Amino acid sequence: MEKILVTGGAGFIGSHTVVELVDAGYTPIIVDNFSNSDSNAIRGVEDIIKRSVKVYEGDCNDLQFMNDLFITEKNITGVIHFAAYKAVGESVGKPLEYYQNNVGSLMILIDAMKNHNVENLVFSSSCTVYGQPDHLPVTELSPKKVAESPYGNTKQVCEEIIEDVVKSNAKFKAIALRYFNPIGAHPSSKIGELPIGVPNNLVPFVTQTAARIREELSVFGDDYNTPDGTCIRDYIHVVDLAKAHVKSLQHFNNQKTPYFDIFNIGTGKGNSVLEVVKTFEKVIDGKLKYKVDPKRPGDVEQVFGNVDKANNELKWKAELTLEDSLRDAWNWQKTLM
Numbered sequence: 001m002e003k004i005l006v007t008g009g010a011g012f013i014g015s016h017t018v019v020e021l022v023d024a025g026y027t028p029i030i031v032d033n034f035s036n037s038d039s040n041a042i043r044g045v046e047d048i049i050k051r052s053v054k055v056y057e058g059d060c061n062d063l064q065f066m067n068d069l070f071i072t073e074k075n076i077t078g079v080i081h082f083a084a085y086k087a088v089g090e091s092v093g094k095p096l097e098y099y100q101n102n103v104g105s106l107m108i109l110i111d112a113m114k115n116h117n118v119e120n121l122v123f124s125s126s127c128t129v130y131g132q133p134d135h136l137p138v139t140e141l142s143p144k145k146v147a148e149s150p151y152g153n154t155k156q157v158c159e160e161i162i163e164d165v166v167k168s169n170a171k172f173k174a175i176a177l178r179y180f181n182p183i184g185a186h187p188s189s190k191i192g193e194l195p196i197g198v199p200n201n202l203v204p205f206v207t208q209t210a211a212r213i214r215e216e217l218s219v220f221g222d223d224y225n226t227p228d229g230t231c232i233r234d235y236i237h238v239v240d241l242a243k244a245h246v247k248s249l250q251h252f253n254n255q256k257t258p259y260f261d262i263f264n265i266g267t268g269k270g271n272s273v274l275e276v277v278k279t280f281e282k283v284i285d286g287k288l289k290y291k292v293d294p295k296r297p298g299d300v301e302q303v304f305g306n307v308d309k310a311n312n313e314l315k316w317k318a319e320l321t322l323e324d325s326l327r328d329a330w331n332w333q334k335t336l337m
């Protein structure tokens with residue numbers, strides 16, 4: 001069974017991807033420094049897959065640690081790199097930490113991969129590179145905009161670093177997956193999103209409001225130039241997103257080195273904040289308490305993806321609906337109460 005290194009494998013998307021890797025017959029090896037994840041996620045993953053998973057606690061920014069890991073774990077055939085800080089607002093106040101961690105870790109990882117002849121890399125990128133697109137839905141050829149935050153810029157810089165490494169090194173293959181908005185939880189409710197502190201993102205705030213952990217949801221602006229005045233995003237179930245990583249690894253098998261490509265990973269459909277609220281109310285068969293507050297600085301009005309390229313080339317397509325995602329997110333939240 002092919003061994004795949006999953007950095008940040010105890011995180012929200014990483015843990016769901018580890019489950020899908022096992023389901024597809026791979027052997028995942030997790031690396032995580034647990035700076036923004038919880039070891040309970042490992043137990044949840046092991047509960048689902050009914051077997052243990054190897055976990056190395058450490059930092060991808062530590063070259064000695066990464067070299068030792070590749071020596072210990074021989075025959076790793078690929079790496080999926082999730083490990084990064086991801087709070088847009090936080091990054092504005094801590095740019096150096098974000099560049100050091102997000103960009104530094106990628107460079108150390110690639111260095112260690114090359115030292116040990118590991119040539120397949122799937123990189124966790126983000127639709128944030130598009131900023132506020134001029135045309136919707138965005139395709140992979142849509143222009144990247146000046147990043148609205150250091151976080152978003154680390155994703156752009158990392159994509160460029162990977163592209164340059166591929167150009168310089170015939171024996172390297174890489175795919176950057178530009179995620180839209182990952183939401184939901186595993187249908188088993190054994191793993192899910194575990195935001196630390198007050199959630200920045202919409203869906204965990206919605207579920208925590210319904211769980212009475214938060215007083216009420218603030219809807220950031222209802223006078224945007226959209227049908228109901230609230231922002232539009234492409235919300236994708238985290239399990240569908242996890243499966244796209246497996247498809248990416250399989251896609252490498254048909255590619256010659258050097259190879260680099262970029263894929264939008266979303267549903268291809270946009271939903272507004274109020275549509276999320278209404279769909280959630282349908283899921284709980286009740287009302288969600290919310291108020292309209294001023295717009296949040298840095299928010300783009302509308303972004304959702306054209307996902308034809310991933311559908312056609314990765315043979316991957318999102319199958320779960322917004323309602324599926326919100327139902328699974330709510331079932332997960334209820335396990336935390």
Ligand code: WQD
Binds near residue numbers: 126127181231232273
């Ligand atoms: C979605 C919509 C808010 C909270 C960010 C990153 C992206 C990815 C996902 C890491 C917006 C509105 C939100 C709330 C609200 N992160 N909202 N009340 O900002 O689209 O994307 O997180 O990879 O890279 O950019 O996601 O969930 O924060 O916001 O009204 O309490 O919900 O204004 O319109 P976002 P989000």
